[in-house]
Amino acid sequence: MARKIRGDSKLDQLPDEAFSALRDWFAVENVTYVQAQDRLREQYGVETSMGALTNFFQNHCVGFKLRKARDFAEEVGKVIAEGDNQFGETTIELIKQKAFERAAANEASIEDLVSFMKILGDTKKLEIQQSKLDIESRRVALLEAKAAAFDKIDAAANDDNLTAEQRLEQIRKGLKI
């Protein structure tokens, strides 16, 4: 069993920047203990032991990567579910599982995951733009119909072959009163 962490553990007392860096090296970059030991020495002038690093990992990194992978998968699922697509629930769950595995992989690169999200994000943006275009097209069609109706009203108002009552009737029809 792991020994109880001492209250004055050097790694627990690291400044915030170094603490976050160490955690990210393990949880995001998947560095080894030897690599972490070297980096701490070179970048922060901190000497530490393998035992202290193991304790740090157990206390602050265990599950961190999987929690982040899980959060990423949930975000992917949300983006897909909100999109205008034909994916069923089973397919969405499958995509989420794949996203989770990608994010949980030791060789996962941030660039890969960002690209993955960007593709989904771009797809979503395209859908939104398409939707805006559809709305704009409908608006233009309505304006054209109104313009055509007013042209008819104008023609009726200026038609000398119509009586006053007929002109009024044509105007009412055009305005749909």
Next chain:
Amino acid sequence: MTDRETLIRKNILTQLKEADGYLVLGTHLLGDVNMTTPQLSSTEFCDSIKAAEDAHLITSVRSERGLKYKINDNGRAWLSELNI
């Protein structure tokens, strides 16, 4: 169970608990548990996985990428008894 076997099982189940329903590929699980278990051998890991499955603490699913695992309710209960 020996202390060592308990440690390995605890580390495996703790990782799977964080996955919270998602299946974790065996190779990924080994990599993560390796970080928390000093001098873990692949034999120890495989033995522990098998024992956990036999005790219905975890479930395995075969896939094209290999075996994947997730924690069961019994596994969560086992961890709770360790106050984890």
